[in-house]
Amino acid sequence: MQTVVFLSDFGITDVYAGIVKGVIKSHCNADIIDLTHNIDAYNLKSAQFILKYSYQYFPKNSIFLVVVDPQVGSQIKPIVVKRDSYTFVGRDNGILTFGDNFDVYEIDQSFDNASHTFHGRDIFAKVVCKIVNNNINLKKTYEYNKFDIKEVIFNGEEEKGEVIWVDKFGNIIMNIKSNLQAYELVIKNIVIKRKAQFFAQYKEGLFLIDGSFGFIEIATYMGSAARFINAQIGDEVIIRRQQ
Amino acid sequence: MQTVVFLSDFGITDVYAGIVKGVIKSHCNADIIDLTHNIDAYNLKSAQFILKYSYQYFPKNSIFLVVVDPQVGSQIKPIVVKRDSYTFVGRDNGILTFGDNFDVYEIDQSFDNASHTFHGRDIFAKVVCKIVNNNINLKKTYEYNKFDIKEVIFNGEEEKGEVIWVDKFGNIIMNIKSNLQAYELVIKNIVIKRKAQFFAQYKEGLFLIDGSFGFIEIATYMGSAARFINAQIGDEVIIRRQQ
Amino acid sequence: MQTVVFLSDFGITDVYAGIVKGVIKSHCNADIIDLTHNIDAYNLKSAQFILKYSYQYFPKNSIFLVVVDPQVGSQIKPIVVKRDSYTFVGRDNGILTFGDNFDVYEIDQSFDNASHTFHGRDIFAKVVCKIVNNNINLKKTYEYNKFDIKEVIFNGEEEKGEVIWVDKFGNIIMNIKSNLQAYELVIKNIVIKRKAQFFAQYKEGLFLIDGSFGFIEIATYMGSAARFINAQIGDEVIIRRQQ
Numbered sequence: 001m002q003t004v005v006f007l008s009d010f011g012i013t014d015v016y017a018g019i020v021k022g023v024i025k026s027h028c029n030a031d032i033i034d035l036t037h038n039i040d041a042y043n044l045k046s047a048q049f050i051l052k053y054s055y056q057y058f059p060k061n062s063i064f065l066v067v068v069d070p071q072v073g074s075q076i077k078p079i080v081v082k083r084d085s086y087t088f089v090g091r092d093n094g095i096l097t098f099g100d101n102f103d104v105y106e107i108d109q110s111f112d113n114a115s116h117t118f119h120g121r122d123i124f125a126k127v128v129c130k131i132v133n134n135n136i137n138l139k140k141t142y143e144y145n146k147f148d149i150k151e152v153i154f155n156g157e158e159e160k161g162e163v164i165w166v167d168k169f170g171n172i173i174m175n176i177k178s179n180l181q182a183y184e185l186v187i188k189n190i191v192i193k194r195k196a197q198f199f200a201q202y203k204e205g206l207f208l209i210d211g212s213f214g215f216i217e218i219a220t221y222m223g224s225a226a227r228f229i230n231a232q233i234g235d236e237v238i239i240r241r242q243q
Numbered sequence: 244m245q246t247v248v249f250l251s252d253f254g255i256t257d258v259y260a261g262i263v264k265g266v267i268k269s270h271c272n273a274d275i276i277d278l279t280h281n282i283d284a285y286n287l288k289s290a291q292f293i294l295k296y297s298y299q300y301f302p303k304n305s306i307f308l309v310v311v312d313p314q315v316g317s318q319i320k321p322i323v324v325k326r327d328s329y330t331f332v333g334r335d336n337g338i339l340t341f342g343d344n345f346d347v348y349e350i351d352q353s354f355d356n357a358s359h360t361f362h363g364r365d366i367f368a369k370v371v372c373k374i375v376n377n378n379i380n381l382k383k384t385y386e387y388n389k390f391d392i393k394e395v396i397f398n399g400e401e402e403k404g405e406v407i408w409v410d411k412f413g414n415i416i417m418n419i420k421s422n423l424q425a426y427e428l429v430i431k432n433i434v435i436k437r438k439a440q441f442f443a444q445y446k447e448g449l450f451l452i453d454g455s456f457g458f459i460e461i462a463t464y465m466g467s468a469a470r471f472i473n474a475q476i477g478d479e480v481i482i483r484r485q486q
Numbered sequence: 487m488q489t490v491v492f493l494s495d496f497g498i499t500d501v502y503a504g505i506v507k508g509v510i511k512s513h514c515n516a517d518i519i520d521l522t523h524n525i526d527a528y529n530l531k532s533a534q535f536i537l538k539y540s541y542q543y544f545p546k547n548s549i550f551l552v553v554v555d556p557q558v559g560s561q562i563k564p565i566v567v568k569r570d571s572y573t574f575v576g577r578d579n580g581i582l583t584f585g586d587n588f589d590v591y592e593i594d595q596s597f598d599n600a601s602h603t604f605h606g607r608d609i610f611a612k613v614v615c616k617i618v619n620n621n622i623n624l625k626k627t628y629e630y631n632k633f634d635i636k637e638v639i640f641n642g643e644e645e646k647g648e649v650i651w652v653d654k655f656g657n658i659i660m661n662i663k664s665n666l667q668a669y670e671l672v673i674k675n676i677v678i679k680r681k682a683q684f685f686a687q688y689k690e691g692l693f694l695i696d697g698s699f700g701f702i703e704i705a706t707y708m709g710s711a712a713r714f715i716n717a718q719i720g721d722e723v724i725i726r727r728q729q
Contacts, residue, residue, distance in 0.1 A: 003511055005504075011411035012255060012498060015297050016455075018248070018278040022301035025246055025276065032276075033511065035504040041412050042465045054501050057607065058508035070465050073441025116441040118455035121300065168497035169527050198559025198602040212502075212604035222528045222556050254654035255498060258540050259698075261491070261521040265544035268489055268519065275519075284655050285708045313708050316684025359684040361698035364543065 002132045003059050004030045007051060008067040008120065009039040020067070020120045028129035033058070042070040046233065048095045049149055049164050049175075053213045055086055065120075065128050066090035073116030076145075078123055080105040080131070080138055089127050091119075094147040105138035151215075154178040158240040163187075163233055164215070170224020171217045172231045176239050178216060185218065186238040188229055192218060193242055245375045246302050247273045250294060251310040251363065252282040263310070263363045271372035276301070285313040289476065291338045292392055292407050292418075296456045298329055308363075308371050309333035316359030319388075321366055323348040323374070323381055332370050334362075337390040348381035394458075397421040401483040406430075406476055407458070413467025414460045415474045419482050421459060428461065429481040431472055435461060436485055488618045489545045490516045493537060494553040494606065495525040506553070506606045514615035519544070528556040532719065534581045535635055535650050535661075539699045541572055551606075551614050552576035559602030562631075564609055566591040566617070566624055575613050577605075580633040591624035637701075640664040644726040649673075649719055650701070656710025657703045658717045662725050664702060671704065672724040674715055678704060679728055 004024060010016040017037045024030055035054060039047045047068040055064060069091045081088040083102040090096050097104060107127060114122035130136035152161040152175055161176040172187075184193040185208060196207040196219070203221050206228065211217035216239075218225045225231070247267060253259040260280045267273055278297060282290045290311040298307060312334045324331040326345040333339050340347060350370060357365035373379035395404040395418055404419040415430070427436040428451060439450040439462070446464050449471065454460035459482075461468045468474070490510060496502040503523045510516055521540060525533045533554040541550060555577045567574040569588040576582050583590060593613060600608035616622035638647040638661055647662040658673075670679040671694060682693040682705070689707050692714065697703035702725075704711045711717070 005508070009411075012279065013281040014410045015279045015293050016410075018276065019297050019300045021276050022248065022278075022297070022305075025274070026300065026302045031511070033504065033507050035508075036498065036501045038499040050501050054505050054508070057505045057512065059512045062508075071441075071443045074443045115453070115455050117452060117460075121455065167500045167502075168495075198557075200557045200560045209603060210601075212601050212607065217603075255522065256524040257653045258522045258536050259653075261519060262540050262543045264519050265491065265521075265540070265548075268517075269543065269545045314684075314686045317686045358696075358698050360695060360703075364698065 001029055001031045003062040004032045004128055005035050005055075005058050005062050005064045006032055006037075007035040007039070007047065007064060008037045009041050009043065009047070010037045010067065010120070012037055016118070016120065020065070020125045023121050023125035024128055027126060028132040030128070030132055039068050040233070042068065044068060044093055044095050044147070045149055046165060048098050048147070051095065052098050058086075060085040062086055063128055063131055064088045065124055066095055067120040067124055068095060069093070069119065072119050078107055078119070078127060079144060080107060080127065087131060089124055089131070092145050094145045097144055097146045098148050104141050104144045106141045108137035108139045150175060152176045152239065154180060154183050154239045156180060156241065158238060161237045161239060163231055163235040163237060166226045166231060166233060170226040170228075171211065171219045172226050172229070173211055173213060173215055173217050174237050176216050176237065177214065178239070182242050183239050184242045185216070186240070187218065187231060187235060190229060244272055244274045246305040247275045247371055248278050248298075248301050248305050248307045249275055249280075250278040250282070250290065250307065251280045252284050252286065252290070253280045253310065253363070255280055259361070259363065263308070263368045266364055266368035267371055270369060271375040273371070273375055282311050283476070285311065287311060287336055287338050287390070288392055289408060291341050291390070294338065295341050301329075303328040305329055306371055306374055307331045308367055309338055310363040310367055311338060312336070312362065315362050321350055321362070321370060322384075322387060323350060323370065330374060332367055332374070335388050337388045340387055340389045341391050347384050347387045349384045351380035351382045393418060395419045395482065397423060397426050397482045399423060399484065401481060404480045404482060406474055406478040406480060409469045409474060409476060413469040413471075414454065414462045415469050415472070416454055416456060416458055416460050417480050419459045419480065420457065421482070425485050426482050427485045428459070429483070430461065430474060430478060433472060487515055487517045489548040490518045490614055491521050491541075491544050491548050491550045492518055492523075493521040493525070493533065493550065494523045495527050495529065495533070496523045496553065496606070498523055502604070502606065506551070506611045509607055509611035510614055513612060514618040516614070516618055525554050526719070528554065530554060530579055530581050530633070531635055532651060534584050534633070537581065538584050544572075546571040548572055549614055549617055550574045551610055552581055553606040553610055554581060555579070555605065558605050564593055564605070564613060565627075565630060566593060566613065573617060575610055575617070578631050580631045583630055583632045584634050590627050590630045592627045594623035594625045636661060638662045638725065640666060640669050640725045642666060642727065644724060647723045647725060649717055649721040649723060652712045652717060652719060656712040656714075657697065657705045658712050658715070659697055659699060659701055659703050660723050662702045662723065663700065664725070668728050669725050670728045671702070672726070673704065673717060673721060676715060
């Protein structure tokens, strides 16, 4: 059965995600997996980061339905993006067009009875099923919106990065990787030098760790580094040689 | 495979929804979709609203399992309701019997080992599977509890409505529709006249919009109207001619 | 299809649970049910309690994937536990080895490219699929970590118990059962004597009730007993003869 992976900012207190699943199940045969519905409302940047570093863990040929969509109802068009063996469906707002190797398609069809407020239900879910049912006209386009989250690779020069995600455990994920070990991080005037290989290595205090997204994280054992530092998405971070 | 749609106030911090799914999977072959488990605890009115404006998006012949059930363990009986091609299973507390065109059935069977505190697990999940397995005696009844959420249609006369739901984005959903455009809303002494077709139309301030449930909503672009006004479920709203 | 039941402390604001599902779906054919992902972060005791009193509601032969894992990346090994017809996969941290009748297996294989921070994705999900695909070497072991949540059975002597879980509704679940009816509970200097058979029996005030996990709970009708008493996991409770 076709795997559909569903990413949105709908949250789970509402029924929006449930209704979208209902529309998909009504129109095609699909196995729907939730990636998460708890992207910060309207946060295109977080959505792109999450998607970019998650999609490769899903079965080849999966279709990703991405609904983080403050422009719903406006002239900004729905698109389909193909990358590796994967297909992505969503708004042309830049979330889907990260990196270099992908093709972008317009959908050569109108959705006459669509509401102006819920295209997840009225357009995107149906596009997913049209793809599953091989019943869609896609027209390749070279005009689309694009942004890429800045990713810092520390090679020895001091650089600025930022907090890109804070997870439930309070781990602080930054847009920074390193090729070297002799670095330290500065966040909110706190300097962190200590590096752990695994969380339980140091029983107290903050440390740096290579996180599961492939970026450096700030963590503390069985506690919330984010609460300790009061860190939030968007906070500035400096990476520099150990002093 | 039979689609079962599951609506409850169980939340997702507990295992109640998970256990109910386990019982269903143990007793029949079903594809279970969560509508939401985050109905306010015991809020029959919200549950009915959500159900009434969601069910038609699910595949024909779906079975809806509805567990919002403060009377669990009391004498109030489980019922099965049939409406269009859909089947609904839950307590006889009025959630399921909205509108006019439906039939109500009692379940001609006792569930001897049922607990007094968790009928989702001990009765309703098994009723769902008995329906799936076509192994149940249903007896039509004309005695059941009923309520209907008041729905206001503005035709030019001033009317009172109320806030029926506030979604994650802070959109304020009211039990009001309009046949006319020349209306304004008053909530907490704030008068709102401006109408948007889509959320991104006005970049700041409050506006009215035809929401995806088919009712008028109060919204603001990329922000929470509910937080701005401090609106909550149950707040009174007045709709009247523009002044 | 093989049922996999997934229990973790990943929460649902992150994508960790979603990614683990992606890895499972990439490696084997499985129907994944969420038990809950909202175990308190790192709380092995709560995880064991939830698992112990839930697993029997799932289909025979289900595989339970349990990721509550503060020791991720350390030397503490992954294990497979078999109990009744069920299989459990997780860290050797004691969650899985409750009670008496089970066998414990080491996994005779290394996972070379595993991260040090996300074994749910890099090891446990793959172990689940190796079991599903019948492609794993398991070696029985008698060396493993074990703990058991204390369970108090009141037979007439005063005993101490504790709050083991507080659910969304504010019901206070304790590690106490009773063979007798002539008991009372003391929590935070409040004495509770009244016993209800079902929640709606008393329309106000606190009461005791036999909860759905098989333990005594403190509840109040359509309200939160936990908020009323300010009760939390770990609070001490005394059960004694009615005075």
